[in-house]
Amino acid sequence: MNVLTDNISVFAEGFLGTVELTVYSSLLALALGFVMASFRVAPVRSLRVFGTAWVAVLRNTPLTLLFFAVLLGLPRFGLVLPFTVFAVLALGCYTSAFICEALRSGINTVPTGQGEAARSLGMSFGQTLSHVVLPQAFRTVIPPVGSILIALAKNSAIAGAFSVTELLGTYRTLSELGYNIVWTFLWIAVGYLVVTGVISAVFNVLERRWGIAR
Amino acid sequence: MAVDPLIELHGVNKWYGDLHVLQNIDLTVGKGEVVVVVGPSGSGKSTLCRTINRLETIQSGAIRLDGRPLPEEGRALARLRADVGMVFQSFNLFAHKTVLQNVSLAPVKVRGRRRDQADTRSMELLDRVGLASHVSKYPAQLSGGQQQRVAIARALAMDPKALLFDEPTSALDPEMINEVLEVMRRLARDGMTMVVVTHEMGFARASANRVVFMADGRLVEDRTPEEFFTNPRSDRAKDFLSKILKH
Numbered sequence: 001m002n003v004l005t006d007n008i009s010v011f012a013e014g015f016l017g018t019v020e021l022t023v024y025s026s027l028l029a030l031a032l033g034f035v036m037a038s039f040r041v042a043p044v045r046s047l048r049v050f051g052t053a054w055v056a057v058l059r060n061t062p063l064t065l066l067f068f069a070v071l072l073g074l075p076r077f078g079l080v081l082p083f084t085v086f087a088v089l090a091l092g093c094y095t096s097a098f099i100c101e102a103l104r105s106g107i108n109t110v111p112t113g114q115g116e117a118a119r120s121l122g123m124s125f126g127q128t129l130s131h132v133v134l135p136q137a138f139r140t141v142i143p144p145v146g147s148i149l150i151a152l153a154k155n156s157a158i159a160g161a162f163s164v165t166e167l168l169g170t171y172r173t174l175s176e177l178g179y180n181i182v183w184t185f186l187w188i189a190v191g192y193l194v195v196t197g198v199i200s201a202v203f204n205v206l207e208r209r210w211g212i213a214r
Numbered sequence: 215m216a217v218d219p220l221i222e223l224h225g226v227n228k229w230y231g232d233l234h235v236l237q238n239i240d241l242t243v244g245k246g247e248v249v250v251v252v253g254p255s256g257s258g259k260s261t262l263c264r265t266i267n268r269l270e271t272i273q274s275g276a277i278r279l280d281g282r283p284l285p286e287e288g289r290a291l292a293r294l295r296a297d298v299g300m301v302f303q304s305f306n307l308f309a310h311k312t313v314l315q316n317v318s319l320a321p322v323k324v325r326g327r328r329r330d331q332a333d334t335r336s337m338e339l340l341d342r343v344g345l346a347s348h349v350s351k352y353p354a355q356l357s358g359g360q361q362q363r364v365a366i367a368r369a370l371a372m373d374p375k376a377l378l379f380d381e382p383t384s385a386l387d388p389e390m391i392n393e394v395l396e397v398m399r400r401l402a403r404d405g406m407t408m409v410v411v412t413h414e415m416g417f418a419r420a421s422a423n424r425v426v427f428m429a430d431g432r433l434v435e436d437r438t439p440e441e442f443f444t445n446p447r448s449d450r451a452k453d454f455l456s457k458i459l460k461h
Contacts, residue, residue: 117306119269121296122324127323
């Protein structure tokens with residue numbers, strides 16, 4: 001029971017590591033997912049192909065394999081970055097494929113007439129997407145994007161196996177110190193619940209806030 | 215017809231798979247002319263209307279607007295579309311924006327006008343279509359006829375050279391058709407160049423300079439409304455008119 005109070009700094013460090021990984025990877029995943037979703041509905045064929053390939057590769061690769069590829073592969077090409085940055089890259093790119101598909105499904109729920117009306121008024125593809133289609137798609141994709149980001153928070157545990165400081169990894173230090181593994185895992189689980197709980201809360205607020213606009 | 219041509223179609227062909235929906239269409243619309251396109255459903259009249267601002271692509275032939283060929287894609291096409299307004303059967307108002315925002319959006323984003331100036335102009339236009347008291351409502355709060363009048367104001371806000379109407383009253387309840395037709399009649403009187411796909415023969419008779427009759431992807435007749443309604447030349451047109459005028 002006193003594993004938490006005795007080792008609060010170890011837990012805090014791990015917790016902050018997980019929060020950091022989650023926040024940066026989420027931002028990367030949202031940005032990349034947004035770009036890829038735009039690519040997949042773009043009028044330019046090569047962009048559509050690129051977007052489709054991006055999703056196919058990243059969504060169908062096991063995340064652990066992706067971590068190996070990024071952490072061991074990229075340095076071979078001379079790209080040496082801190083492990084945390086590599087972990088953010090792997091997590092962010094992997095999750096962007098799922099964000100892309102959630103956004104695209106949202107875009108598909110917007111009637112085609114909306115886009116046609118925007119284009120008939122002389123709006124460019126980018127304007128049509130950003131002023132007309134995406135604001136309406138946004139509402140429907142809030143719940144799935146929330147789920148994807150929660151999954152990301154939990155997936156960040158894999159980074160611990162690659163010597164990135166994060167919450168799950170703290171169990172190794174603590175079990176070496178002889179603490180009861182059950183209590184250690186319990187407090188780790190509570191830590192994850194705090195992170196995922198915050199994400200859920202944020203998305204609940206977003207859903208309530210943007211639900212009124214029709 | 216001695217007026218300047220604004221919209222010109224030459225030998226336009228379009229296929230949907232094996233279906234030849236537009237067959238060698240030649241059509242010229244002069245500045246200030248009102249051309250009404252009629253015909254049975256599936257005759258290609260909506261498709262024809264949508265090719266003029268390239269919402270539908272064509273496989274062969276040429277379309278020119280104000281003397282310039284229709285651009286393929288990208289900025290040039292967007293610029294051209296800004297000059298050709300379109301009114302849709304299903305209104306297509308932006309569901310997440312208020313009436314005023316619907317009308318002002320394109321002038322601000324496409325024409326680069328200042329928001330307050332765009333809003334002032336939008337208010338004028340909305341007043342003209344009789345909706346000045348509904349500016350802060352969302353489209354879903356309006357009736358079909360009101361939505362379509364907002365859509366017309368939205369198209370007018372871009373100061374278009376021509377307006378395309380794709381069955382503007384077909385999705386409306388009967389008692390709302392007239393309020394939309396009234397706005398269109400006024401536009402026609404004011405000299406707007408219009409291509410109108412419709413089943414409203416009363417509008418065709420009263421406001422059109424020419425009636426174009428389409429059947430099976432072909433442009434069968436192109437005549438004044440008086441001639442077309444009293445003395446149609448083709449059997450196809452006679453058949454069509456006998457079916458729709460006899461009740």
